[in-house]
Amino acid sequence: MALDEIVERCQDLYDDLDFKYIKQWKAAGSGRKAIGHMPVYVPREIVHAAGMLPVGILGGGDQLDVIHGDAYYQSYICRIPRSTIELAVTGRLDELDGMLFPSTCDVIRNLSGMWQLKFPDKLVRYFDVPQNFDLDVGGVFYTRELQLLRDQLAELGGREITDDDLRASIALYNENRRAIEALYAYRSAQPGQVPTPEVYLLMRAGMILPVDEHTRLIHDYIAAAKAVKRPVRDNCRVVVTGLFCEQPPLGLLKSIEMAGCYVVDDDFMLVARWLLEDVPTEGDPLKNLSDAFITYSVETSCKYVPVREDKGKFLIESVRRNRAEGVIFASPSFCDPALLDRPMLQKALTAQGIPYTAFKYAENSGQMQPIREQAGTFADSIKLWSAA
């Protein structure tokens, strides 16, 4: 596929607030089921192993008219739950047979209860992940929670989920993670060739397409991107962070690049990059998923960092690995996890002499001029600083 076609396909999926794709996918086979999940992390491997389509539900973005959603939330709560409720009460999520609510924050947690109240006939699962990272403690708890999810999905699907089903799914998600890693590595090596809005759209496509199709799409994209010659700009290299839950408008990502910043790492769609290595496909699959979560998963605001000195290490490593010259903290307004974390991460960056800038956004922010100016000033200051 040509580059334009791939991007267009991803854009179409992104724009489709009616989730028509789910309908098509379900119609292609009998008894097919789809399971939605909120950001940040759920083990999609288990949903896939049940023969179901995992669908990332990421709010309504800047194109959805939120009419009912505001009646469910006070003004001082972030946007993503209200636009998600809007999607649900307007029937756009009717094709979902269940919803998973990860333990991202209290807003998502309480949204799980709202779902229970509003949609009593659907499977609703609040998915708790451990904040204790000892294999014999948090690991044991988590393996049992995974088993519970397996049982619930098996019941919903009316068929057993075997160990082999799980191993096969794990293998597919390993491939997907490797493809994403290749995409990120390519962008980091040649950011001019891989605009971040395109990376974002590709990652979004992974929130609805079946995993194997998404993996192919990424490989196709990389091949197509390598075949075109794009202009190289004198941009500085930045890591953007804080966008793990409520989604930034596409315009925001475009603005950052237009302001003179190449994004070389980010925290979009962390569910797809959560596990940092392959999950073994031998042995007990649930234990393998659990061990992977406990021993090699990303650091983000939704996770506890047990050792004080490790706070910010993950971000600093990303800066170093990707030869970034600075960090942009872009956080959703009213987002306790991102905004409470920020001062600690900033302190860790300061200690390493890494410059940063910070701003807030909402999924429906329309006015990008201030962000463009701020990112532009930041890029200029980095250039001046590195020239000095």
Added chain:
Amino acid sequence: MNTAGTNPGDVQKEESMLLQKAMINANYDALSTAHEDGNKISSTFVPGNLNELLMCFDFVRNLPEINALQAGMRKKSGAYIMEAERSGHSEDVCTYVKTDLGMMSKGQVGPNGKPLPTPDVLLLSYTGCFTFMKWFELVRDEYGCETAMLHVPYQADGKITDNMRQFVVMQLKEHVIPTLERVSGIKFDIDRLREYLGESAKAEDNLVWVLQSAKNKPSPIDAYFGAIYYCGPIFSAFRGSKETTAYYKALRREVEDRIEKGLGPVTPEGLLDEERIRLVVEGPPNWTHFRDFWKMFYDEGVVVVASSYTKVGGVYDFGFRHDPEHPLETLADYCLGCYTNHSLPSRVDMLCNYMDEYEADGFLVNSIKSCNSFSAGQLLMLREIEERTGKPAGFIETDLVDPRYFSPANVKNRLESYFQMIEQKRLRPEDRSAA
């Protein structure tokens, strides 16, 4: 004005109040001099606080939320919040956290005017609120002291599973207790824990009796503004001690006495002499204008007969008691059972139960800007409860400790129209015959 005996001195003289005041003052004094006295300090949160366990290691117990609310009541929180915002904390985040951080950077002066020393251990009971985790990461960053994390899973399906309970117990055994032993230098003695748990259960019996006394008409207590004081010892540094058992005995005697005499609750301006409206309230109170806020209720003869905030540090009125026979499991069940660790449907059920059992005329939400744990979902809860009970529901917005978010005129207006609505509804013939 619906109060009698308007001498606030009358209120001060009640035995239970004097007892509580003495306990709190002694604790702040013990905190101020802990290190000189050779003692260690623990810092922990109200929901899921493991006070009995901390007592086993002779920690002097500090609770940053209590300091934040005290700062709110003493009108100091506004300056602390601004200080935290000046040093880079967002205006959007929980103001309890910012009050604590601002207070730290201003010398951590306690209510007794003396600086509170650095804690030796942070016990992060991650119960019912995500923000706690970030709060303690921030405090740890500042102090660099040892931190013990206790992750308490969320009761999303309205029940405690074996896996949840075992996870908490395993963390206590493998992580929390060894950390507390190491920091304190004291070996864990499970019999000592049992003894404290036994005391807790006695106090809990009396607390529940006092809270349920609001089923009387008139109610002898205000189960929100007044009961916040009643919950103080059991929710903070004192549960498990003999003085706390004594406090709750004394409190019960006082309430029994009021019931016998057919008296209403004690307010800051004396006894309420006419109960006009009975309410159930969801959500924390505002601390910066606590007295003014309360006055908006008692001036109109409004009594709160049940509230959810008085369950944040433990839900006891549905039967749970600390159980000395199963010391670690009971601590797990306690943590798992705190109010904000309950799912929204369970919270709705609980509040509907209160509406019914306490024969309330209405349901009011005080929605707190700071607190996603409480607030996210409250509008749906309100509609559900209104629908199920057929009783009018009201909604106001304030904050716990940020004075910028308490607008007295606005809150008063809203409350007055809400109270009028309740009265009008009561006068409607169809409602009268249904009653």
